[in-house]
Amino acid sequence: MASKKKIHTDMPLGEIYPRLLRYSFRYKGWLGLAGLGMALYAGADTALIYILKPLLDGSIVDRDPWMIHWIPFFMLGLFIGRGIAGFLSSYGMSWVANRVVYNVRTDVFDKFLKLPAAFFDKNATGRTTAMLTYYTSQISGAATSAITIMVQDSLRVVGFTLLMFWVNWSLALITLLVGPVIALVVNLVSKRFRRYSVSIQQSMGDITHISEEVLIGQRVVKVFGGEGHEREAFERVNGKNQRMAMRKATTSAASVPVIQFIAAIAIAFVVGIAVRDTGGGVMTPGDLATFFGAMMGMMGPIKRLTSVNATIQSGMAAAGAIFELIDEPGEPDDGDRSIARARGSIVFDDVSFAYPSSEHDVLRGIGFSVEPGQTVAFVGRSGSGKSTLLSLLPRFYDYDRGEIRLDTHAITDYRLADLRRQISLVDQNVVLFNDTIAGNIAYGSLGGIERAQVEDAARRAYAADFIEALPKGYDTKVGQNGIMLSGGQRQRIAIARALLKDAPILILDEATSALDTESERAIQQGLDNLMRDRTTLVIAHRLSTIQDADRIVVMHDGALVEQGDHATLMAHGGHYRSLHDIQFSRPDAL
Known part of the structure; x- marks a missing residue:
């Protein structure tokens, strides 16, 4: 190891x-x-x-x-x-x-x-x-x-x-x-x-x-x-x-x-x-x-x-x-601009980034914009930089060159807590804590929210049925990292948590790639509720799940090589068409 x-x-x-x-x-x-x-x-x-x-x-x-x-x-x-x-x-x-x-x-x-x-x-x-x-x-x-x-x-x-x-x-x-x-x-x-x-x-x-x-x-x-x-x-x-x-x-x-x-x-x-x-x-x-x-x-x-x-x-x-x-330096938090609720406009302007331990850029000259309420999907082969790119928005890492703007202001201008309050995250690897289901949904700053709102978020995430069937319902302990729940159940808890936060920006990092088709279909209904009326950035492995996205950004080797909607990219016949044909086993891809 x-x-x-x-x-x-x-x-x-x-x-x-x-x-x-x-x-x-x-x-x-x-x-x-x-x-x-x-x-x-x-x-x-x-x-x-x-x-x-x-x-x-x-x-x-x-x-x-x-x-x-x-x-x-x-x-x-x-x-x-x-x-x-x-x-x-x-x-x-x-x-x-x-x-x-x-x-x-x-x-x-x-x-x-x-x-x-x-x-x-x-x-x-x-x-x-x-x-x-x-x-x-x-x-x-x-x-x-x-x-x-x-x-x-x-x-x-x-x-x-x-x-x-x-x-x-x-x-x-x-x-x-x-x-x-x-x-x-x-x-x-x-x-x-x-x-x-x-x-x-x-x-x-x-x-x-x-x-x-x-x-x-x-x-x-x-x-x-x-x-x-x-x-x-x-x-x-x-x-x-x-x-x-x-x-x-x-x-x-x-x-x-x-x-x-x-x-x-x-x-x-x-x-x-x-x-x-x-x-x-x-x-x-x-x-x-x-x-x-x-x-x-x-x-x-x-x-x-x-x-x-x-x-x-x-x-x-x-x-x-x-x-x-x-004495280790903490996360940089030099911004002084506060924000109550963002509209959700996002701009990546010629952004480049290299990990501190690396001599080479893993992202090079990335540029695109997202309008409030749009859904933008990011596709590309493993290692193309998709997850790294979206990890820059909540400032898990700070970019080296270029600028990322939220509602016309650089994200570094905002207070870190204010910036992250605008973002919800549903990851492929769901993190749950050794707490009750209710405690995992109403986690962190959501802890003071009333039980009725927690239950409503669970219903909209299509998680209420399995939660209420548990011996103690919402008060059931999930074990370390949710070991008592299935993968699909953990994913729906994460969706309920994001719904309860109700942030204007949502990041979905391959949220359904590890699930079987039936679980994915059930969870997609919760995701549809979650994505409604908010800016959504989706990292997708299965192209079938993002064909209706307002825009698809294609990444390759740390660079943005194509962007457009599904029909435009398919007609273009470039990287996206190649990925699509390989995934759907098209004869003309051979």
Whole structure:
């Protein structure tokens, strides 16, 4: 199956992190509460280590009665305060992180609605959908437990370090000499983490893409024996994902003992000095226990700070990819002209167009005009540019040269929403949503319309009989893309939707080509109602359905080669006559 351009990120960390923080800073109150909890938690841990000094020197050695009486209550109070502080920090950060993920997902989905068709041509659906699922989950991990560990354990390390300096500054200074070495190791590991995280995220997009294609096309896969091919394709991307994950896990697993070994060298060196009483004076048992308690207390936070780096780098890589998506230019909407209801006059004036990924024009110098209420049909062999041509009118793509005018004004002068409000579309590939039949007919801006109008549109589309025969009638769920309905039924729902919109311009893109003759005849009655009193542009495969069109435009290899009514074109004996004779198997076409 075809592969498409991969979404990746080259955005530097210096841009990603501040931008992610801006999402967090919308909730300064909750951040402040979480920060206070983290500070209190780190302070309580430092106080619990400090209490070793009065416990040993005052209670055990000197047998101070005040210490003996109050130390247990003091310790109990510290544990209670530590528990409250831990809850505040965890709950506060989780609240902020969930809101950040909610807002990021909302921004990504909003961007999906605004991106031009060219973006979706370049990027597979599975990879873009992964932005809302896998990528945002990576941000969630980086924004909750990871940030809590980063802040809370950093504060604990600071607290333990200050305590060590307070007990014996010279030994503390020796211990801190390993800090730059640890920082260097963490920096090297971070770069590898982020590189592997980007690869893992891309492979997850590939996994989603292949799975989606197989699920949608499972009938084709089965009939054409594609199981082996699809399994091999899936194994490739799944294997790459597994290899990248293992490299990331290996780096994480190796970095922790390396850092701990470096810290252990410092601890061993300090122990050797302390037991010889040469570390800045004689230390009491309480001093010694407090100093080494602080040193050992730092090992856990250092280990977690090193391990959590992988989660943070994954989150930053995901955030970078998401921000690049959000920064993608949306559909151009620079027009300032409003329009309530168009008359339906359309002019294509020397229009040329090339897809962004192509170096060659797929449409060249197209020119024709349509009067209000006329029906114009577009015919030609597959690949001649018919669908591309009509996709320019609602500005799914913008033409490169020439001009398209609606009611004498260039379509780029209109507000995009106003322009599209003038157009209804019935496509060969009907898109229905996993909603009720009524919800699919009264879709989008039609959602507030009364049920009676919905039912009237269904009757005019010749869909009422089969809808009312369903168990729940108009409230029947149609399933994903209308899987519960036949092709003809889906097509009639689409016609009812277009009738309900009542736009002055109608585009029919091979609306009946995939149907059998009986279904086509039934649907044609609905189409006749739909086409009445509106400008209609029809792409037709079966020439028998458009012989009564006011004008027929013949396309060939991206150019307009003929136009006129059926009789004129048949008499002319050109491309249209050739297409007609081939389709109707005329003997004189041989």
